[in-house]
Amino acid sequence: MKLKIAVLPGDGIGPEITQQSVKVLKAVADRFDHHFQFEDALVGAAAIDLLDNPLPEATLELCKKSDAVLFGAIGHPKYDNDPDAKVRPEQGLLHLRKGLGLFANIRPVKAYDKLIEQSPLKADRIAGADMMIYRELTGGIYFGDKFTAEDGQSATDICTYSVEEISRMAHLAFKAAQQRSKKLTLVDKANVLETSRLWRKTVTKIGEEYPDVALDFLFVDNAAMQMILNPTQFDVILTENMFGDILSDEASVIGGSIGLLASASVGKENAMFEPIHGSYPQATGKGIANPVASILSAAMLLEHFGLVEEAEAVKKAVELSIKLNVCTIDINKDNHYTTEKVGDFLEGLISEVDNISINNENLNLGQMTII
Numbered sequence: 001m002k003l004k005i006a007v008l009p010g011d012g013i014g015p016e017i018t019q020q021s022v023k024v025l026k027a028v029a030d031r032f033d034h035h036f037q038f039e040d041a042l043v044g045a046a047a048i049d050l051l052d053n054p055l056p057e058a059t060l061e062l063c064k065k066s067d068a069v070l071f072g073a074i075g076h077p078k079y080d081n082d083p084d085a086k087v088r089p090e091q092g093l094l095h096l097r098k099g100l101g102l103f104a105n106i107r108p109v110k111a112y113d114k115l116i117e118q119s120p121l122k123a124d125r126i127a128g129a130d131m132m133i134y135r136e137l138t139g140g141i142y143f144g145d146k147f148t149a150e151d152g153q154s155a156t157d158i159c160t161y162s163v164e165e166i167s168r169m170a171h172l173a174f175k176a177a178q179q180r181s182k183k184l185t186l187v188d189k190a191n192v193l194e195t196s197r198l199w200r201k202t203v204t205k206i207g208e209e210y211p212d213v214a215l216d217f218l219f220v221d222n223a224a225m226q227m228i229l230n231p232t233q234f235d236v237i238l239t240e241n242m243f244g245d246i247l248s249d250e251a252s253v254i255g256g257s258i259g260l261l262a263s264a265s266v267g268k269e270n271a272m273f274e275p276i277h278g279s280y281p282q283a284t285g286k287g288i289a290n291p292v293a294s295i296l297s298a299a300m301l302l303e304h305f306g307l308v309e310e311a312e313a314v315k316k317a318v319e320l321s322i323k324l325n326v327c328t329i330d331i332n333k334d335n336h337y338t339t340e341k342v343g344d345f346l347e348g349l350i351s352e353v354d355n356i357s358i359n360n361e362n363l364n365l366g367q368m369t370i371i
């Protein structure tokens with residue numbers, strides 16, 4: 001298959017993690033005889049620094065004419081620490097999602113057996129946790145009118161949702177639930193918010209078209225608690241933009257590290273693949289960032305184009321690396337590997353290289369076949 005992939009490394013750890021997923025995608029292309037063409041573009045603080053624009057027109061154009069976008073991360077402390085900044089890296093990401101029509105963000109979360117014991121959560125509670133968060137991505141409070149009063153004494157962010165925005169998300173989530181264990185939980189704040197009441201009404205009505213899916217509802221405050229207390233009760237979670245943002249970072253604790261959580265942002269015409277984490281500025285250039293969230297996002301890219309065997313090869317390679325402790329410091333405190341070494345290891349597994357040397361250890365990959 002021929003794919004043109006726009007690569008937007010962004011800021012902080014964005015470039016170093018994205019480099020690893022490009023490496024892995026190239027190994028996939030070589031092994032499975034595909035042709036992937038990569039082209040880099042600017043976004044975020046890197047783009048503001050050069051062009052005074054967090055999403056230059058050329059970047060948006062490249063993304064539109066590519067088959068897929070591989071996104072790193074954006075964000076820089078100089079903007080985080082300046083509430084009066086006129087432009088922000090985050091606007092680049094939000095405009096990109098809106099400009100590409102990426103209304104659904106799909107965030108898989110699962111507990112890896114190997115990491116359960118070191119989790120701050122109770123091992124017996126999180127064992128077997130495996131859920132998908134369907135987060136609405138181009139509506140709600142993120143995209144409503146926002147302004148600060150002239151006297152600076154009040155500020156406003158408006159949250160709006162239309163039936164159409166809710167419906168297209170709901171259909172995707174119901175369909176995903178049908179493919180899984182047929183359970184869908186709508187997370188909202190319908191006891192307070194008018195928008196949440198519209199979500200409940202609309203999703204309930206659409207649920208009639210999916211009689212095989214058990215639909216239930218949870219207020220977001222309770223959901224945040226249940227996520228930690230009893231995560232195995234969830235299968236597919238459907239929720240609005242801001243609740244999905246917060247709940248997915250929380251859910252990453254179940255997975256063992258936010259550095260493991262991937263996502264696919266999809267719309268009618270475009271698709272972008274992005275780790276759920278940010279630019280982790282403190283780690284920039286230190287080689288400590290976990291590249292797996294980006295690599296698993298690349299696996300979601302492969303799946304999106306029906307390259308199921310290829311995606312499985314990447315996921316199995318990741319599972320093996322976790323089993324063997326070939327991991328960055330966030331999940332391997334005692335004998336950690338660098339961002340690049342983890343990338344090299346996964347690349348080697350996918351390329352079926354027989355021997356790979358990591359920190360002077362010689363691992364025989366020939367005996368660790370992943371298919």
Ligand SMILES: NC(=O)c1ccc[n+]([C@@H]2O[C@H](COP(=O)([O-])OP(=O)(O)OC[C@H]3O[C@@H](n4cnc5c(N)ncnc54)[C@H](O)[C@@H]3O)[C@@H](O)[C@H]2O)c1
Nearest residue numbers: 073074075076080258259276277278279280281289290330
């Ligand atoms: N999609 C995005 O690009 C995105 C997402 C979230 C935050 N941001 C931006 O990133 C900047 C930093 O935000 P933040 O500190 O709140 O969130 P962050 O996700 O960058 O980092 C939070 C914490 O998560 C851990 N972490 C994150 N990525 C990791 C990785 N790959 N490997 C190991 N550990 C990892 C670290 O402990 C880090 O301190 C801000 O400017 C923010 O706006 C961007």
Ligand SMILES: CC(C)[C@H](C(=O)O)[C@@H](O)C(=O)O
Nearest residue numbers: 075090093094245276277278
């Ligand atoms: C950086 C920010 C705009 C973004 C969001 O809130 O969507 C991030 O937190 C994410 O989860 O991708």
Ligand SMILES: [Mg+2]
Nearest residue numbers: 245246249276
């Ligand atoms: Mg977030």
